Amino acid sequence: MNDPTHTAHRPEVEAFVAAVSGHLADLSEEEREELLGGLAADLADQVADGADLGDPERYAAELRAAAGLPEAPGRRPRRAPRPTLPTAAELEETLDGLREDLSQLVSSHRAAEEAWRVLLPLRPAWWVLRAWAVVTLLDQLAGPPELVTLIPSFNGPLIGQVLLAAAVVASVLLGQGRLRLHGGPGSPLRERLGLLAINVGALVALLIVASNLPSAATLHSSYYGTSFEDGYAMGAEDRSTGLRLDGAPVRNLFAYDSAGQPLDGVQLYDADGRPLAIAAKTTASGYGAERTVGCGWRNGSSQLFHVFPLFQREQRRGTCRDEDRESGPLSTPVAPFAQVPPVTSPAAEAEVPTEAPAPIAPEPEPGQE
Incomplete structure (x- = not known):
């Protein structure tokens, strides 16, 4: 059981209790007595x-909350300090640090130091790679999705080459x-931050482009198809040059009947029973989004x-045999x-019968008229 005489020898306790009582001044006497009795x-x-007595204001607020009493009138909750932006000197100090x-980490490991010596001469390769990554990402965002290529196309001739060279x-x-x-x-802080932003942006672009690179299985499916029969037929066909006219490959054929009406689904063979086929790779025409290919029956x-x-369909790459979503x-x-x-x-003309000439009547003899 607590002994009340202990407080007479501890003035700091009496001062603390008085301060807590002052923060409870808005309460009635009975409420304060209930909260401070025996405190x-x-x-x-x-x-x-x-133990440390702590802050009397906070202690009074805890007593109110424990008793279910409202907060003291006019008391505003403490706000967390607003975050402040680092100064230029602090940013420069952070970058230097x-x-x-990094320098200490590299120098503390022999393998890392040797690797760093190898990477330093390869900086020009990174300069070219970051330019390619940024231009390729822009190409991916500018038009419909397509496979990543060494030279971005931008859906037009020479546009990708010019932009890549400039970058x-x-x-x-x-x-x-x-x-x-x-x-x-x-160096000035704005220059250091600008160069850092360019390198980080190029690295992010490279990661995004790398995530869009197709796997080996996807490439095989895209360019060679997944069907054994299609692959075999395409290989057999590509060994020949297909139909040509005046040295140029024929992309399609249209047949008409004797009445001059177009025919559909005409199968052509030569005298030896060989199909007169057009090579699938020669049916393509156009470029980029305007490119079309021929599709067989x-x-x-x-x-x-x-x-x-x-038949025809729009397709950016390959032939109609390729799977292209x-x-x-x-x-x-x-x-x-x-x-x-x-x-x-001409056979029909030969079979048409010709009319026989009319017989010539004989001239009458004299005296028979």
Whole structure:
């Protein structure tokens, strides 16, 4: 049981209890007596055990909360200090510290030091790589999704080549320090931050582009198909040059009947029974998003390129034999002529009977008239 006489020998306890009572002045006498009764004796025992009394205002707020009483009127909750932006000197100190830590980390391990010596001469390769990564990412974002290529296309001729060349030149000049952006100690802070942002952005672009690189299985499926029959037929067909006219490959054929009307699904063979087929790779026309390829008629899972006219579809790369989820729907090609002049068979002309000449009546003899 607490002894009230202990408080007489501890003035700090009495002062603390008085301060707590002052923060409870808005309460009634009965409420304060209920909260503070026996408090001095309890605190005296705690102080005797070496405990710290703490903040009287906070203690009074805890007593209110424990008793279910409202907060003191006019008391505002303490706000957390607002975060402040680092100053330029602090940023420079942070960058210098990171640079120094990296230098110490490399020098403390022999393998890391040797690797760093190998990587330093390869900095020009990074300059070219970051330019390619940024331009390739822009190409991916500018148009419909497509496979990552060494030279970005940008859906038009020469656009990707020009942009990539300009980006490589700018990146090399930047790496050589000829574009007023330096990253070493003593350089202006805005230049150091600008160069850091460019390198981080290029690294992020490289990671995004790398995530879009197709796997070996996807490449095989995209360019060679997944069907053994299609692959075998395509290989057999590509050994020949296909149909040609005046040395140029024929992309499609349109047949008309003797009345001049277009025919559909015509199968062509030569005198030896060999199909007169068009090579699938020669049916393509156009470039980029405007590129179309010819698609053969079906015999099971195989495509036949000796049945005409061939169907068409939009496809950026490869032939119609390739699996391409980005290709357009099949469409029927438009014949060059809606109708051509009718023709007649020479055999039919030979079979038409000719009229016999009328017999010549004999001249009457004299005296028979």
